[in-house]
Amino acid sequence: MLQLVKRPQPSKAMTYLSPLLALAITLCAGVVMFQAMGVSPGRALHAFFAAPLASKYGWAELGVKATPLVLIGVALSIGFRAGVWNIGAEGQLTFGAICGGGIALWLHRAETGWVLPLVLLCGALGGMAWAAIPAFLRTKFNTNEILTSLMLTYVAILVLSLLVHGPWRDPGGYNFPESRDFSESATLPIILAGTRLHLGWLLALAMVGATWALLARTLVGFQVKVIGQAPAAGRHAGFSLNRMVWFCFMFAGGAAGLAGIIEVSGPIGQLQPSISPGYGFTAIIVAFLGRLHPLGVLFAGLLLALSYLGGEAAQILLGLPLAVTGVFQGMLLFFLLACDVLIHYRIRPRRRMSSAAA
């Protein structure tokens, strides 16, 4: 039998190398899988990883797809470091889209430059407002924030559904559940002509920089690390856990709300019943895949975005079913977790003697 034994000191180098190792093993397993399916592994891997990036448009799409993942993932990583479990970023994203989108609809005749900043600001504030509910419940009544933030996601989606089916419906839209299109002045500018890459990508990059600076250079960042690694030490140093909960929820809520309003005022251009294919949940994976480190999250977000684009390319170029993409993503996460376990633990064959001694 085998036994897992905790390593006294995990290898520093391997901590950073393990995502790459996991990627390499995924590629190997992928080759086996494609071979078994009768698809040339070379062509399949090309479709997954190279074909989506064969053009300027493809690179821009990578940015478009990664924007919400990076924006939310990097903000969530702060909370996860501090042990604050905000699982409801999807709801905060949705509520941000509602608030910002509401302003955009209200001002659809305004043609001035301050509409867009106002819309974005309201999006972020909306996300924060939605995040304030679980933060309040946690700090006031010690309610489990995993449950409350998750359940509020469905509430937010229903609120959006109610609005676009009812009062915010496009008056010229045959009662279909969509708002009118946002005006030019409430739409994110395109930063690369001929593509869909919008200002939101720069905001996501700015968020990565800001989070890095927060962690490396500020007292709050220090508190996040201390409370996360040694809560007792944090309490002893007089850091308030409640303030930390509030900070993490406001930070992630704001970022998720911003991601939501970026989606609707960018590539979608109107409010509709479904605005996100689960970015708020995928961002949790992105945060952990990126080792809760801002730069890591950036790369993880790009990698996951690429896997989505690759899944589409594999369907178009090779006629592979979408399930293959799911299997591929699953393998990546599985191997990453497996590598993690082996960094922190080593496998020792269990001898009969030791069990007798125990």
Added chain:
Amino acid sequence: MKHQNLFRAAAQAAVGAVVGLSLGLTAISASAAEVDNVGFVYVGPVGDHGWTYAHDVARKKLERELGVKTTYVENVPEGADAERVIRQLAASGSDIIFTTSFGYMDPTLKIAKQFPDVRFEHATGYKRAYNVSTYSARFYEGRAVLGTIAGMMSKSGKAGYIASFPIPEVVRGINAFTLAMRKVNPNAEVRVIWVNSWFDPGKEGDAAKALIDQGIDVITQHTDSPAPLQVAQERGVYAFGQASDMRTFAPDAQLTAVVNNWGDYYVERVKALQNDSWRSQDTWDGIGPGMVRIAPYGDAVPAKVRAVADVIAQNIANGAVHPFAGPFKSGDGKHSVKRGEVLDDETLLGMNWYVEGVQGGQ
């Protein structure tokens, strides 16, 4: 290059608008004839056995009958992703692309502008362009037949309706079913449960159980999985298949199904492109032209019921009967249609109120 295309598309659209559609259409280059690839964008998985499955059956028919190559992308969310997928299909050599869900409307139009030589067919929408057609089926005609059967088969006079989203399409179906059921049994009522999803076998199955617990004995659905039929089979109540014949999932429970038959339309449109006679148009066909079909009856349906259902279907097909012919009124009393009146297409397309007898409309 792209700007030129855009300009050309805009110019052609403008010409079409000013001097009539036909002139704008003749401006399309006569490079048709050769159809290398046909693209399909699906909102669900091809294995949903409902909406997307029916489109995929039609895609295979197209491959079989015309020998053209096809490409599909499944499970494409109706958000920011749709535009990229449609563009990828257009850029990778599809000559005509069928985008098969309402939420693809604006992305389809956007990409159609960028690719003026590619033709687009958008299902269930209302925006067209010189290279974008729209098509849908009058499913409500089929639902009127189901309602008739439900009225004759139900002992409790209560039917359950598992609905997705309160959009006109779904509301219309609920109303057509209810009107037909109440023609047979004036006291019949239809209980609606909304599951807020097009495809969620778990939720759909739960909704079916909840309805059966409330005493209904026949279920119909406007969601795509066969889960409600499986529940109906287990619990011994009747049900109707959605979008395709779902008999294999509920051999005893399925009375019949409304089958979406897109195949003939797809073949016709691709042929038109090959013959260079493709024009932007709006198609809304029902039982008559065969876009909506009624699946073979289950063994539980007695001969008398079959005969009545056949007559209703035939009369709807030849126009003798309209499912929305008065007299009837809405549950809240705000709308009423007099004897001899028939709701026009415009009203049907934007329908957002429920007829009498519907419980649980939103």
